[in-house]
Amino acid sequence: MLTNAFVLGAGGGQFNSGDIVFQLIMFLILMALLKKFAWGPLMGIMQQREDHIAGEITAAEASREEANKILEEQRQLLKEARTEAQAMIENSKKQGVEQREEIIASARQEAERLKESAKREIETQKEQAVAALQKQVASLSVLIASKVIEKELSADDQQKLINDYIQEVGEER
Template identity: 75%
Template sequence: MLLSNTFVLGASAGVFNSGDILFTIAMFAILLFLVKKLAWGPLMGIMKQREEHIANEIESAEQSRAEAKKLLEEQRNLLKEARTEAQILIENAKKQGDLQREEIITLARTEADRMKESAKLEIEQQKEQAVSAIRDQVASLSVLIASKVIEKELSVEDQEKLINEYIQEGGR
């Protein structure tokens, strides 16, 4: 029997007490108001700030991703342009090299032709000088032979001997 009495300690035995109910409802309302003002409001404010922060971070990440994609595309375009310019520069350098090679070959041929003509002229001048020197010697020898012939009349043997002597003298 003792057990049945312990369960009933806080309440009246079957009596309806409206003051306790109103007091409990009032306390519950006050407690609900205080929780709303002191805990729920700040907690919801923190949750709202956290939500906004996360939304801003997501938006910032999306913007960064879009910007990175844009920069990547720009870099690809710049790289493509640089490759094209490099190819053009290489082609221009090859063309310029070919032109310079042709110019050098032309100049070398011109110089070779000039040197050949100069050598021909020099050879011709040397030939003219040699012919002139031979003519002078032949003329001297002729005059010398004629003067010797006039001085004395020679026999055929003497003439041959004299001619051979003059030829030997002229060869020196």
């Protein structure tokens, strides 16, 4: 009977309500099949895709936040390293200045010690030279005096006299 409805509806220009109902039922069945086999899986795939994209966005956000956190930590570490390096440079400069001052002070002390030593050496040499000169002058004076006086005084008396005279001259200085 259904087949007759198809055939009858196709023939004349009449309005056949059976055809409309049949087409409506077929349309609903087709929609149910599409919903079950096409629309449902398609929507499931779309939902999975949406969930996947949302997950990727969330992961990207978390990754970006983690990268920002790491970047901030690295900046802080770099800042600390720069501060530490600056402190080390300042400390090295301070130690260099201290060492320089110690070296200068040591050099000054050494120079003063050498100067004092040289003064003592000069004084000793001077005293030795004066003593040697006194001996030579005394000897020469004795020799000259003996020639002049021609043995009026003994050599020991003349030597004593000259030494006393040189001693007096040395004290006056």
